[in-house]
Amino acid sequence: MKQKLQILFYVLTVFGVVNMLVSCEKEIKLKTSAPKNAIIVEGHIENGMPPYVLLTKNSPFFGDININDLGAYFISGATITVITDNDSVQLVEYNSAFVQTLPDSVVVAMAAQFGLQIDSAAQFPEISIYTVGLADADFVGQVGKQYNLRIELDGKIITSTTTIPTPVFFDSLWILPHPNPVLADSFYQVYGRLNDPIELGNYYRYFTKADNEPFLISSQSVFDDAFFNGKKFQIFIPKGHPVGTMGSTDFNRAGYWDLNDSICTIKLSMIDKPHYDFWRTLEANRQSNGNPFSSVVYVKSNIQGALGIWGGYGSITGSYVRVP
Amino acid sequence: MLFLCPLAGYTQDEKIEKFTLSGFLKDAKNGEVLIGANVYVQGNNALGATTNLYGFYSLSLPKGNYQIAFSYLGYNTKIQDIVLEKDTRVNLELSDDSKTLDEVVIVDERKDENVKSTFMGKEELSTDRIKSIPAFMGEVDIIKAIQLMPGVQAAGEGNSGIYVRGGGPDQNLVLLDDAIVYNTGHLFGFFSVFNPDAVKNTTLYKGTMPANYGGRLSSVIDIQxxxxxxxxxxxxxxxxxxxxxxxxxxxxxxxxxxxxxxxxxxxxxxxxxxxxxxxxxxxxxxxxxxxxxxxxxxxxxxxxxxxxxxxxxxxxxxxxxxxxxxxxxxxxxxxxxxxxxxxxxxxxxxxxxxxxxxxxxxxxxxxxxxxxxxxxxxxxxxxxxxxxxxxxxxxxxxxxxxxxxxxxxxxxxxxxxxxxxxxxxxxxxxxxxxxxxxxxxxxxxxxxxxxxxxxxxxxxxxxxxxxxxxxxxxxxxxxxxxxxxxxxxxxxxxxxxxxxxxxxxxxxxxxxxxxxxxxxxxxxxxxxxxxxxxxxxxxxxxxxxxxxxxxxxxxxxxxxxxxxxxxxxxxxxxxxxxxxxxxxxxxxxxxxxxxxxxxxxxxxxxxxxxxxxxxxxxxxxxxxxxxxxxxxxxxxxxxxxxxxxxxxxxxxxxxxxxxxxxxxxxxxxxxxxxxxxxxxxxxxxxxxxxxxxxxxxxxxxxxxxxxxxxxxxxxxxxxxxxxxxxxxxxxxxxxxxxxxxxxxxxxxxxxxxxxxxxxxxxxxxxxxxxxxxxxxxxxxxxxxxxx
Missing domain, CATH: 2.40.170.20 (TonB-dependent receptor, beta-barrel domain)
Incomplete structure (x- = not known):
């Protein structure tokens, strides 16, 4: 993970040097063909947690539209069922009006599932989240099980399948000062020691949380064990960035923890291959923007009948409490 | 065995007594061999031969007296009277400076190679000609000169990569003295690796390749x-x-x-x-x-x-x-x-x-x-x-x-x-x-x-x-x-x-x-x-x-x-x-x-x-x-x-x-x-x-x-x-x-x-x-x- 980041960094540096010397940028107008309408599924199920699903629409990239109209992307009125070998549950749609009837703590936790940080139900944005009704609160993900997703929307059937693999966690977590002495007064870095299971084909996604923030992801949030199968090794754990942002482009800042962060909580999730492929291609899609040395990357979905992801997480959470 | 069939047709020619005129052609200035020079019978262009990559030619003719022309692009043609009654070796040097010639007649070179050769889509570029092309940042570049040929496209701004007749950059066989050069670019391809001072001759084939070349689909760039x-x-x-x-x-x-x-x-x-x-x-x-x-x-x-x-x-x-x-x-x-x-x-x-x-x-x-x-x-x-x-x-x-x-x-x-x-x-x-x-x-x-x-x-x-x-x-x-x-x-x-x-x-x-x-x-x-x-x-x-x-x-x-x-x-x-x-x-x-x-x-x-x-x-x-x-x-x-x-x-x-x-x-x-x-x-x-x-x-x-x-x-x-x-x-x-x-x-x-x-x-x-x-x-x- 860190290696890849570094290679990318150096290649970009070289390219940047050449670029700075001579290149010239100019704003242009682009006309591209209108896309076909598509439905995007963003759903997950984690061990000990109920399933969560967002349903959204796509939008033209350039055109006379307000791409910031958050509410306009969300689809309501879908019938969503999550089915496992011996059980099934129909999800309930929670929108900004409905959540006002719920306790603040429930709504804050629900928003945090998607990385949104709010303090009360009143701050819940113009979105719809599908999850279990209060009566089905005992329907939670279990390690080793397969979960099928079925969505009915305007006569269309959308399906997918995922699994919750057995989780593993770091043997230990520790911190080190920022490698640049000048910045050591403001930032620090977190490391963990991971013991990868002996069999090949483990896929990881990690989340970080500083104090009371929601769990957040980095721009490279997944890795696999093709390079270090069965080994015990230390790994740099970059701090995630707020949802919807690309994170800092400053090499001295990106991934480093702030000196004000006193509890560093890490969630390490084991995911299956299709789930891993989705995030891996999605992160490459975000990085390949116009780079003349790479080509476009299409995101690999595991959904039939729509785009997006239905992913199971086998997670373990642990914290490092920093004593100032 | 289609390619051998026409050989059957030459047996009757063989009844006439023939001798071979052969040798090497070189540059009078520095002794470098001349590649692709022409040797032919004056007045009959069809009776001719071309020197190979090592400057060697061989021409078999019926017994007799001939005026043989030796020519090379940009050089003075030499005409020699040859009495061909046995196999004869003639090694010659051609010059691009008329002052050094004394015993030979200076005539026009044979310039119709373009029309007379069988191969299409073949271009020969001498390094001297390449040096007269305006150079990017003053760096004379052989591959960039080839980009100016029809059917050859430049890979990008300032780039020395080429696409030939709609093929990819890996489909070009680039040879330097018979050795394949796998990566022809310096600095992300902005300059090619061929130092023009060390290069004598460059030949590009973009059409049907002669059978001695292979292993790539689009072209051959043969650099000597x-x-x-x-x-x-x-x-x-x-x-x-x-x-x-x-x-x-x-x-x-x-x-x-x-x-x-x-x-x-x-x-x-x-x-x-x-x-x-x-x-x-x-x-x-x-x-x-x-x-x-x-x-x-x-x-x-x-x-x-x-x-x-x-x-x-x-x-x-x-x-x-x-x-x-x-x-x-x-x-x-x-x-x-x-x-x-x-x-x-x-x-x-x-x-x-x-x-x-x-x-x-x-x-x-x-x-x-x-x-x-x-x-x-x-x-x-x-x-x-x-x-x-x-x-x-x-x-x-x-x-x-x-x-x-x-x-x-x-x-x-x-x-x-x-x-x-x-x-x-x-x-x-x-x-x-x-x-x-x-x-x-x-x-x-x-x-x-x-x-x-x-x-x-x-x-x-x-x-x-x-x-x-x-x-x-x-x-x-x-x-x-x-x-x-x-x-x-x-x-x-x-x-x-x-x-x-x-x-x-x-x-x-x-x-x-x-x-x-x-x-x-x-x-x-x-x-x-x-x-x-x-x-x-x-x-x-x-x-x-x-x-x-x-x-x-x-x-x-x-x-x-x-x-x-x-x-x-x-x-x-x-x-x-x-x-x-x-x-x-x-x-x-x-x-x-x-x-x-x-x-x-x-x-x-x-x-x-x-x-x-x-x-x-x-x-x-x-x-x-x-x-x-x-x-x-x-x-x-x-x-x-x-x-x-x-x-x-x-x-x-x-x-x-x-x-x-x-x-x-x-x-x-x-x-x-x-x-x-x-x-x-x-x-x-x-x-x-x-x-x-x-x-x-x-x-x-x-x-x-x-x-x-x-x-x-x-x-x-x-x-x-x-x-x-x-x-x-x-x-x-x-x-x-x-x-x-x-x-x-x-x-x-x-x-x-x-x-x-x-x-x-x-x-x-x-x-x-x-x-x-x-x-x-x-x-x-x-x-x-x-x-």
């Missing part, structure tokens, strides 16, 4: 290094804004009087120094030690043991080196990459009709990366290494029939990215194995001059490729389990055989007109799949295997050639059609990963390329140069790309125009100008977006459906070569060149990206498309000297 002056010691060099060059050459032992020595050598080097000069400034910063440079070293030596035996040894070594240091971040990175080649060639004349060349070639391309930060370290390397042995025969049966045949064996070793890392006290190593393979080829090529109108060239090449051990194949996944198969050293794993028929013909008529046609099938067993527009140092060549099938191309071409105004002008129109099979690309969701076999990310499809090329060249006079225009199309169809629909290849250019003119104002001053125009590159642009985790994801419209604005640019050069007035024979000569790249400062699109600001959650997400152009008007100055 200079042999070294074998008359006197010579020093040549130059200082430019990017690099400096120095070449030393001379005989091993100074020959007596005007004779040539038995052996000679050449050493030529080139190195950049911009960052070296900046070192005192960099030293004071956090980045002390950061540097970038490239260099090339060419060495060649030859020795003539007897009139019949000659040995050549040549070598090339070049590297790009990038070093990045940052003390603040405790980071050190070093990235060297480059090619090394070595060739040993032995020429032997069995008799006046059979010439043999035997070559042993080694070539190696390596890329490596070493990075360190505190207790984290990372190393990666990749590359290709070949050992090659080949033997080629030229058999000059008589004036009507010539046979070429030979065989070739190459052992390849491909190293995919092998990475190792150290994190604290743990070491990691990737387990991607090296791949080994054997490539064989046998060929025969028969040139048949039926009469002065009709000429055929029948060729057949049989190629064979074997993926061999040692190799460990791992199949399966963590659900069904893994299966490992181990192959021992040299054990065949997968074999491909490729029959490659080649055919060319010419029909000459009227005064200097001809029609030519050609067809050929080619196989390519090693591939380079690149996401970028041209070759990059990190590119990894991949060999054919059980999964990766050989690429194939079948090309047909037809052309009309005409010379006029006493051969002052050459004109041609060529049309071609190419079918391409087993073309390779990355899958739409491909993301490069360490330790994962690249071939797992490949998808396969077919392609079509067709076009018309128009070429007009003025060969002589104060004003000379050419205009080349190509109208073409190149499509691909992959079941797994673009929803299975046809899409334009990255190499598709509808219009491509190049004009290159040179004007000699006086003996001391000359000016040159180049103008190029090409349809913009086909690129894929985003047309939709959606959100995952409130961050945007890009969706794309049709593949390569957007065209960037057309590319055009003009370059200009002015060269001043003073002739010393007091001592006109002084050996020390200087030449000054000013080149201006992109004279009218055209802002050509290098790439397009969209600038992203804000986020959806904060309600201020914004995209702005940005056009990035690379090189503005760039003047440069070069001083060249010769002693």
């Amino acid at each position: 290094m200079k042999e070294g002056n074998n008359k006197r010691f010579e020093m040549e060099g130059g200082i430019g804004i990017i690099s400096s060059r120095l070449t030393l050459q001379g005989p091993f032992k100074k020959p007596k009087s005007e004779k040539t020595a038995k052996g000679s050598f050449l050493i030529s080097g080139r190195r950049t120094y911009a960052f070296d000069i900046a070192q005192p400034f960099i030293k004071k910063t956090d980045f002390a030690g950061t540097n970038y440079y490239f260099y090339d070293l060419n060495i060649k030596a030859n020795y003539q043991f007897s009139d019949k035996d000659r040995l050549y040894i040549s070598a090339y070594f070049g590297r790009d080196v990038f070093v990045y240091n940052s003390q603040k971040n405790a980071t050190k990175v070093k990235i060297p990459w480059g090619n090394a080649t070595a060739t040993v060639r032995y020429n032997h004349l069995f008799n006046d009709k059979i010439f043999m060349n035997m070559s042993f070639v080694f070539n190696d391309y390596q890329f490596s990366f070493t990075g360190e930060q505190l207790d984290f370290g990372f190393k990666a390397k990749s590359g290709v290494r070949d050992y090659n042995a080949k033997v080629d025969f030229d058999y000059y049966i008589n004036t009507k029939h010539k046979l070429k045949f030979g065989m070739n064996y190459t052992h390849h070793r491909m190293t995919p990215t092998q990475a190792s890392a150290r994190s604290g006290d743990t070491d990691f190593e990737s387990n991607q194995n090296k791949r080994y393979s054997s490539e064989f080829a046998w060929y025969i090529d028969h040139e048949f001059d039926v009469n002065e109108h009709l000429k055929f060239d029948f060729g057949f090449r049989l190629s064979m490729f074997q993926h061999i051990g040692p190799y460990k194949s791992i199949t399966g996944d963590n659900i069904i389990g893994y299966d490992t198969l181990t192959y021992k050293r040299s054990k065949p794993i997968k074999t491909y055989v490729g029959p490659e028929p080649r055919f060319s013909m010419r029909y000459a008529f009227g005064k200097n007109n001809s029609i030519k046609a050609g067809a050929g099938l080619n196989y390519q067993y090693i591939h380079l799949v690149s996401n970028s527009n041209s070759t990059l140092p990190t590119d990894i060549w991949v060999q054919s295997s059980s999964m990766v099938k050989p690429q194939m191309a079948l090309q047909y071409s037809l052309g009309y050639f005409k010379n006029f105004k006493d051969n002052m002008f050459e004109a041609s129109i060529e049309v071609y059609f190419k079918h391409l099979w087993n073309q390779i690309d990355y899958s739409e969701s491909y993301v490069q990963e360490l330790n994962v076999d690249q071939e797992l990310g490949y998808v396969y499809g077919k392609g079509k390329a067709y076009g018309a090329e128009f070429f007009l060249k003025k060969r002589s006079g104060k004003l000379n140069g050419w205009i080349g225009y190509t109208l073409s199309r190149s499509d691909r169809k992959f079941p797994d790309l673009n929803n299975g629909k046809v899409f334009p290849a990255k190499y598709d250019r509808t219009h491509d125009l190049s004009i290159n003119l040179n004007y000699d104002i006086s003996k001391e001053w000359s000016v040159g100008a180049t103008w190029v125009y090409a349809t913009g590159n086909a690129i894929t642009l985003p047309n939709e977006l959606y959100f995952i985790e409130f961050g945007f994801v890009t969706g794309y419209g049709g593949r390569n459906t957007y065209r960037v604005p057309a590319y055009h640019r003009m370059d200009f050069s002015l060269t001043y070569t003073p002739i010393p007035k007091r001592k006109p024979n002084r050996r020390w000569r200087s030449s000054y060149n000013i080149s201006i790249y992109n004279v009218y400062n055209r802002k050509n699109t290098y790439f397009i990206y969209y600038k992203t600001e804000g986020s959806l959650v904060s309600g201020n997400l914004k995209f702005t498309p940005i056009n990035v152009s690379l090189f503005p008007v760039i003047p440069s100055f070069t001083w060249n000297f010769k002693f």
Whole structure:
């Protein structure tokens, strides 16, 4: 993970040097063909947690539209069922009006599932989240099980399948000062020691949380064990960035923890291959923007009948409490 | 055995008593052999021969008295009276300076090679002519000169990569003295690796290839290094804004009087120094030690043991080196990459009709990366290494029939990215194995001059490729389990055989007109799949295997050639059609990963390329140069790309125009100008977006459906070569060149990206498309000297 980041960094540096010397940028107008309408599924199920699903629409990239109209992307009125070998549950749609009837703590936790940080139900944005009704609160993900997703929307059937693999966690977590002495007064870095299971084909996604923030992801949030199968090794754990942002482009800042962060909580999730492929291609899609040395990357979905992801997480959470 | 059938027709000619005139043609100035020079009977152009790559010719004629002309482009033709009553050897030197000639008559050269040869799509470029073309940043570049030919497209702004007739950058066979050069670019391809001072001659084949070439689909660029002056010691060099060059050459032992020595050598080097000069400034910063440079070293030596035996040894070594240091971040990175080649060639004349060349070639391309930060370290390397042995025969049966045949064996070793890392006290190593393979080829090529109108060239090449051990194949996944198969050293794993028929013909008529046609099938067993527009140092060549099938191309071409105004002008129109099979690309969701076999990310499809090329060249006079225009199309169809629909290849250019003119104002001053125009590159642009985790994801419209604005640019050069007035024979000569790249400062699109600001959650997400152009008007100055 860190290696890849570094290679990318150096290649970009070289390219940047050449670029700075001579290149010239100019704003242009682009006309591209209108896309076909598509439905995007963003759903997950984690061990000990109920399933969560967002349903959204796509939008033209350039055109006379307000791409910031958050509410306009969300689809309501879908019938969503999550089915496992011996059980099934129909999800309930929670929108900004409905959540006002719920306790603040429930709504804050629900928003945090998607990385949104709010303090009360009143701050819940113009979105719809599908999850279990209060009566089905005992329907939670279990390690080793397969979960099928079925969505009915305007006569269309959308399906997918995922699994919750057995989780593993770091043997230990520790911190080190920022490698640049000048910045050591403001930032620090977190490391963990991971013991990868002996069999090949483990896929990881990690989340970080500083104090009371929601769990957040980095721009490279997944890795696999093709390079270090069965080994015990230390790994740099970059701090995630707020949802919807690309994170800092400053090499001295990106991934480093702030000196004000006193509890560093890490969630390490084991995911299956299709789930891993989705995030891996999605992160490459975000990085390949116009780079003349790479080509476009299409995101690999595991959904039939729509785009997006239905992913199971086998997670373990642990914290490092920093004593100032 | 179609290619041998016409041999039956010559038996009756053999009843007449014939003798052979043969020998070597050399340059009177420095003793270098002349490649492609003509030897023919005065008054009967059809009775002639051409010198091969080693300057050898052989011409069988009925007993009699002849006036034989020996001619070479830009040199004075020599006419000799020959009484042919036994096999006769005539070794001659031709000169481009009339003063040194005394006993021979000076007449016009034979200039109709364009019309008379059978091969189409063949261009020969002498380095002297290339040097008159305006050069980017003053760096004379052989590959960039080839880009100005019709049917050849530049890979990108300032880039020395080429696409030939709608084919990819890996489909060009680039040979330097018989050694394959796998990566032809320095500094991300902005400069090619060929030092012009060390290069004698460059030949491009873009149509049907002669059967002695193979292994690539689109073209052959055959570059011959200079042999070294074998008359006197010579020093040549130059200082430019990017690099400096120095070449030393001379005989091993100074020959007596005007004779040539038995052996000679050449050493030529080139190195950049911009960052070296900046070192005192960099030293004071956090980045002390950061540097970038490239260099090339060419060495060649030859020795003539007897009139019949000659040995050549040549070598090339070049590297790009990038070093990045940052003390603040405790980071050190070093990235060297480059090619090394070595060739040993032995020429032997069995008799006046059979010439043999035997070559042993080694070539190696390596890329490596070493990075360190505190207790984290990372190393990666990749590359290709070949050992090659080949033997080629030229058999000059008589004036009507010539046979070429030979065989070739190459052992390849491909190293995919092998990475190792150290994190604290743990070491990691990737387990991607090296791949080994054997490539064989046998060929025969028969040139048949039926009469002065009709000429055929029948060729057949049989190629064979074997993926061999040692190799460990791992199949399966963590659900069904893994299966490992181990192959021992040299054990065949997968074999491909490729029959490659080649055919060319010419029909000459009227005064200097001809029609030519050609067809050929080619196989390519090693591939380079690149996401970028041209070759990059990190590119990894991949060999054919059980999964990766050989690429194939079948090309047909037809052309009309005409010379006029006493051969002052050459004109041609060529049309071609190419079918391409087993073309390779990355899958739409491909993301490069360490330790994962690249071939797992490949998808396969077919392609079509067709076009018309128009070429007009003025060969002589104060004003000379050419205009080349190509109208073409190149499509691909992959079941797994673009929803299975046809899409334009990255190499598709509808219009491509190049004009290159040179004007000699006086003996001391000359000016040159180049103008190029090409349809913009086909690129894929985003047309939709959606959100995952409130961050945007890009969706794309049709593949390569957007065209960037057309590319055009003009370059200009002015060269001043003073002739010393007091001592006109002084050996020390200087030449000054000013080149201006992109004279009218055209802002050509290098790439397009969209600038992203804000986020959806904060309600201020914004995209702005940005056009990035690379090189503005760039003047440069070069001083060249010769002693």
